[in-house]
Amino acid sequence: MLGPGTRAGILAEMADGETSGTETAVAADAAAGALAYLTEMSPDLRGGAILATDGTVLAASGQADRWREDVATLFAVADRAGEEPVEQLHVGTEQGEVFALRHEGLAAAVVADRFALASLLFFDMRSILRDLAAGGDGRGRDAT
Amino acid sequence: MPPKPHRVLLDRVSGYADEAAAYMRRRRLARRPFARLYYSGGRASDHAADSVAGGELFVAAGRLIEVAGKRPKA
Numbered sequence: 055m056l057g058p059g060t061r062a063g064i065l066a067e068m069a070d071g072e073t074s075g076t077e078t079a080v081a082a083d084a085a086a087g088a089l090a091y092l093t094e095m096s097p098d099l100r101g102g103a104i105l106a107t108d109g110t111v112l113a114a115s116g117q118a119d120r121w122r123e124d125v126a127t128l129f130a131v132a133d134r135a136g137e138e139p140v141e142q143l144h145v146g147t148e149q150g151e152v153f154a155l156r157h158e159g160l161a162a163a164v165v166a167d168r169f170a171l172a173s174l175l176f177f178d179m180r181s182i183l184r185d186l187a188a189g190g191d192g193r194g195r196d197a198t
Numbered sequence: 199m200p201p202k203p204h205r206v207l208l209d210r211v212s213g214y215a216d217e218a219a220a221y222m223r224r225r226r227l228a229r230r231p232f233a234r235l236y237y238s239g240g241r242a243s244d245h246a247a248d249s250v251a252g253g254e255l256f257v258a259a260g261r262l263i264e265v266a267g268k269r270p271k272a
Contacts, residue, residue: 101266120265128258132235135251136243142236145259148229150266152259165266169228 080160080186085112088182088192092164095178098171100150102164104186112160125163128154144172155179158187231256 085104093099093115103114103121111118132140132154142155146168153175154163160183166175182192233245233255245252 100263100268116265116267121262124258124261124265128255128262131251131254131258135235135245135255136237138237140235141238143234143255144236145231145233145255147231147256147259147263149260150263152262163262165263 080106080112082112084186084191088186089113089115091193092162092178092182096164096166096170096175098166098169098175100165100167102162104183105161105163107159107161121163125154125161128152128163129156129161142176144176153179155183157183160187233259 089102089104092102101115103118103125104112105122105125106112109122109126111122114121128143129140132143140156142153145152148168151166151168151170151172152163153166153170153172155161155176157180162179162183164175164179186192231247233247233252234242235245236242245255247253247256
């Protein structure tokens, strides 16, 4: 049910209806810089990943393959839970909290300690994805 | 007439016990696992851990938590 063949299209079902093409415009180094910036801004963050529409990992802390697979699974499960694709999700467990967001043709997922400030984290994630999609470096200024 | 000393002590202990019980209640509520999905347009839905979707979400989230590992201590 969650075979590799089905995973490829999971992130393509972007909630905002963005078409593919964004992923090609976003450089991996810009995404890596954006992820580092997000980690720097959020002291509760343990790790995260930024992915393109097709599920390609643009930047990740740790094992990129695992992030790709597990983020795709998470979005697939979340999409199945409702009648429309989710835009963002927040799961809190005893071990930590997971935040995932799809925005402007990109996706981001992060893991934070318990009781992280959800709205602030989602705001930062959204800002970074918006900036990356616009060709910036994810820090709110144009890439040079 | 001033209250008897042991009454003051008892009241104080009862007060602390009430505070502790309230704290434990709040902590239990706050630590309860949750899965919340947000859709475009601002709609959101909660999924309990004992539901099918909730269970799957917790398993998937658990895998991500495992991948992220522990935060390095400063």
